[in-house]
Amino acid sequence: MAVRSFGRRPRPVASSHTPAANGAGDPAPVEAPAPAAPVQRLAPAGGTIAEIVARIHPIIVKSLDMAKVAALDNERLAGQLLSFLNTEEAGVPNLGPLDRQQVVTQLVYDIKGLGPIEPLLHDPSISDILINGTGSVYIERRGQLEQVDVRFRDRQHLLHIAQRIAGRVGRRVDESSPMVDARLADGSRVNIIIPPLAIDGAAISIRRFVMRGASLDQMAEQGVLSQAMATLFRIGVKARINTLISGGTGAGKTTFLNTLSREIDDGERLVTIEDAAELQLQQPHVIRLETRTMSAEGTGQVTMRDLLVNPLRMRPDRIIIGEVRGGEAIEMLQAMNTGHPGSMCTLHANTPRDALTRLENMLMVGGGEIPLPALRRQIASAIDVVVQVARLRSGHRCVTSVTNVVGIENDIVTTEEIWRRRPGDGEHVFETSGRQPSWMPAVEAANLRDPLLAALQADPRIGETEG
Numbered sequence: 001m002a003v004r005s006f007g008r009r010p011r012p013v014a015s016s017h018t019p020a021a022n023g024a025g026d027p028a029p030v031e032a033p034a035p036a037a038p039v040q041r042l043a044p045a046g047g048t049i050a051e052i053v054a055r056i057h058p059i060i061v062k063s064l065d066m067a068k069v070a071a072l073d074n075e076r077l078a079g080q081l082l083s084f085l086n087t088e089e090a091g092v093p094n095l096g097p098l099d100r101q102q103v104v105t106q107l108v109y110d111i112k113g114l115g116p117i118e119p120l121l122h123d124p125s126i127s128d129i130l131i132n133g134t135g136s137v138y139i140e141r142r143g144q145l146e147q148v149d150v151r152f153r154d155r156q157h158l159l160h161i162a163q164r165i166a167g168r169v170g171r172r173v174d175e176s177s178p179m180v181d182a183r184l185a186d187g188s189r190v191n192i193i194i195p196p197l198a199i200d201g202a203a204i205s206i207r208r209f210v211m212r213g214a215s216l217d218q219m220a221e222q223g224v225l226s227q228a229m230a231t232l233f234r235i236g237v238k239a240r241i242n243t244l245i246s247g248g249t250g251a252g253k254t255t256f257l258n259t260l261s262r263e264i265d266d267g268e269r270l271v272t273i274e275d276a277a278e279l280q281l282q283q284p285h286v287i288r289l290e291t292r293t294m295s296a297e298g299t300g301q302v303t304m305r306d307l308l309v310n311p312l313r314m315r316p317d318r319i320i321i322g323e324v325r326g327g328e329a330i331e332m333l334q335a336m337n338t339g340h341p342g343s344m345c346t347l348h349a350n351t352p353r354d355a356l357t358r359l360e361n362m363l364m365v366g367g368g369e370i371p372l373p374a375l376r377r378q379i380a381s382a383i384d385v386v387v388q389v390a391r392l393r394s395g396h397r398c399v400t401s402v403t404n405v406v407g408i409e410n411d412i413v414t415t416e417e418i419w420r421r422r423p424g425d426g427e428h429v430f431e432t433s434g435r436q437p438s439w440m441p442a443v444e445a446a447n448l449r450d451p452l453l454a455a456l457q458a459d460p461r462i463g464e465t466e467g
Contacts, residue, residue, distance in 0.1 A: 143395015327366025
């Protein structure tokens with residue numbers, strides 16, 4: 001046996017309560033039988049699967065050899081649990097075969113998975129799972145939020161799931177460290193915040209990547225961008241244009257970065273730097289780096305800024321940063337300006353101009369005594385294009401603007417929009433200014449001038465109306 005037998009628990013003292021008198025819905029023991037007769041526990045009248053699982057789970061946990069359970073696959077564990085349900089100790093003699101299988105499935109999720117949210121993680125149509133305490137769970141499908149009938153037994157059950165998520169990636173979440181960013185095995189991003197900061201119980205936000213495998217052409221078919229814009233982005237990657245992807249929370253920045261990175265040649269050496277590793281690069285030569293939080297002793301922290309210094313000694317062709325948040329922006333721009341063209345990063349901002357302003361503020365924090373005009377010249381020199389992505393009121397995610405960083409004039413970074421989505425929630429129409437970007441020499445060096453010029457003429461001009 002891979003798991004020792006479930007131990008026999010001492011039988012409870014018999015009670016005069018009948019099932020009808022048991023308001024809590026727990027199984028009500030019958031009158032004490034003769035010593036030679038076995039105790040028969042009745043299945044709860046109208047009891048739900050969740051109630052049965054909640055009652056059986058503590059018995060099973062106390063009987064399991066967890067070291068051996070870790071070596072079992074789900075199928076073998078399910079077999080052990082099914083055998084236990086057939087014993088009188090389980091207390092569910094009247095449970096039908098289908099209900100019995102559902103109980104086993106829920107127990108497997110609790111013991112080896114992520115409890116009641118495990119089925120949600122296997123639904124490809126779900127992009128976000130939002131847990132607001134024990135009895136409030138929402139999901140996002142196709143950009144729309146909806147509440148689902150998922151419940152946790154109590155606050156401790158929810159906290160245990162939160163700790164399991166954090167523990168799988170070597171992080172901890174407890175009263176001394178009540179907030180954590182982590183990831184699941186499939187790369188989904190998780191944010192956890194627990195009491196005392198979360199008043200109503202642990203809050204868990206899971207961001208999944210439904211479009212992780214999408215190509216630029218597939219995005220064009222889905223209305224995320226136009227086919228001409230897909231050509232522009234493809235040429236920009238080949239010409240090694242430094243790209244900043246800007247957008248609000250949930251706008252699809254990382255998804256778009258994943259898609260853009262698919263256009264990078266397999267022969268290049270790439271280094272990715274992230275707080276929680278979620279990029280899914282397809283190239284064979286990728287070095288993935290991830291930050292590390294401070295230990296319980298207050299040591300061992302490795303920040304984004306620390307990681308950005310090291311790759312410069314690793315001979316990367318491009319550096320791809322999951323998200324720029326602070327002082328590491330100075331190292332990022334220096335890398336883009338010193339032999340690593342074609343690098344990419346994301347940043348939280350609502351417009352391309354806001355993105356450059358926020359980048360400027362980060363540089364002021366991390367740049368020490370460097371004068372502001374010098375910082376702005378560094379931005380203008382390093383960033384070639386800002387791609388703005390957004391989630392519309394309809395829930396649809398799309399590229400809303402492609403902005404060329406022209407240069408510096410009177411100590412101000414000058415920009416020019418070369419593509420935008422026509423305002424409105426109707427048909428997705430993308431317009432172009434038709435103007436050549438300032439990084440045209442890099443395009444010409446890659447022998448891609450003609451296809452870019454054709455792309456710039458393919459969509460309606462900004463200001464035109466449909467006939």
